[in-house]
Structures are given as C-alpha cells and as structure tokens.
Amino acid sequence: MVDTGFASFDTMVDKANHVLKEIEKAYGWPKDRRKQSYAALRAVLHPVRDRLTVEEAAQFGAQLPTLLRGIYYEGWKPSETPMKMGKEEFFTRVRGDFSYAIEGDTEQLARTVLKALKQHVSSGEWDDLKAVFPASLAAIVP
Template structure:
C-alpha cells in the first residue's frame, strides 16, 4: 500500500476550505484553530471509545491534530452551556482572544462546526456525538 501524502494534504485542505464557508470567514488558519478547539473540547467531553470512533471519520492529518495531546481519561463533566463555551475557548491555546473574544463567538463557532460535522460524518456517528454531549450543551448547537 502506497502512502500518498499529497492526497492526505489535499483532503485536509478541502476540509479546511469548506470549514471557512461554514464559519463565514476567509482565514483558513483561524478556521483550523477554531475546528481544533471544538474537536478537542468534544474529544475531552465524550467517552474514549466515542472519541476514537469520531477520529476514524476524520482525514488523516486531522486525526493527528485531533489526537495531539490526548490522554484517555474519564470525560470532563460539563452540563451547562456557559461552562461548555468556556471549555471550548480554553482549547484555543494562544489565540483565544482573537478567535473567541466572547462566549457568543464560541457559541456560533460550536454551531458552525457541529453543522460541518453533521455534513461530513456518517449520520450514525454524528448522532452518537450528539447523544454523548449533554442536552443543555447541544442547545448551543
């Protein structure tokens, strides 16, 4: 089996460019930071098995980003929207103020990323993630 790194880069760039459309921004780097922050928040909020199933549907470069810094542990217990949005903001290392200056920005970013995931993951996988997040958190989406 050949490793076609150009295709891996192409797949990751396709997702990044499409994500810009969902987020309504032109800055691919910002879109990538936002996506990483939301993915890391979801990853740390759901059960490890669910986190692995989600990763299986990501392009290979995004899998690496998704698992960067991951330690399998019990999910973080977050049940309230404000706490969830603060948690997302905390995952955007060094750019929190630029990418999520307010909780409202984090709220809309989470909505947009969830819409993106809904359109790019299998229906079953998306529903598992949706179910794994507390209902009050999903109000934000």
C-alpha cells in the same frame, strides 16, 4: 490541489483543506486566515473529544480525515475522560483555546466547525455524538 508526489498524502491534505475552507466560507474569511480556521477547528475538536467516553472518542476520531484525526488526538489523555462539562464549560474551553476575535459568539464558532465536520462522519456516529452529549450541548450539534 496539493502535489506532494504521493497520492495518499495529497488526498489527506485536500480533505483537511476542504474542512478548513468550509469554516472560512461560513465566516467569510479569506484564505489568508487559514491559521484562524485551523485554530477554530482545534479549539472545538478537543473539548468534543474530552467530553466523550474513550470508546466514543475513538469511534468518532476513526471517521475523521487522517490529518484532522492527528489534530483531534493531539494531547489526548484517555485516563482523564470523559470530562463532565455542560454547555457553558464547553464554550469557555473553546473560547480559551481560540485566541482570535470571534465574529458572532463562541456557540456560532462551535456550530460552524461541527457543521464542517459533519460531512466526514457517518450519520450513525453523528447521532451517537448527540446522544452522549448532555441536552444543552447536543443542541449545538447540527
């Protein structure tokens, strides 16, 4: 548990760390690979966001823990969304944004990150995410 001296900040950091720990746990990465789990999270969040309509992106982002929401919105250009991308384009983008070696493949990385995020998003919003993705991409959403 982090102690910033401000309970709300402590909670934000703890929630973000929980998601990163879930990614690390799924891969068996030790805590000293926190930069790697952060990079994985970021590499998946951005193409998810960019594939959604502005309204869906905002609804999805609103449910993310506060610090993750900042990562999610970083560099977002709503006027350029939604970006049409199928499964291959999505994975190419994830791979391009993740500079570490991948144990398994890019699809496994995306599934792992999405699984870690799922517990922080309502089932209704999660269903909406799957519904707006093309079938090939929706198949990776847990």
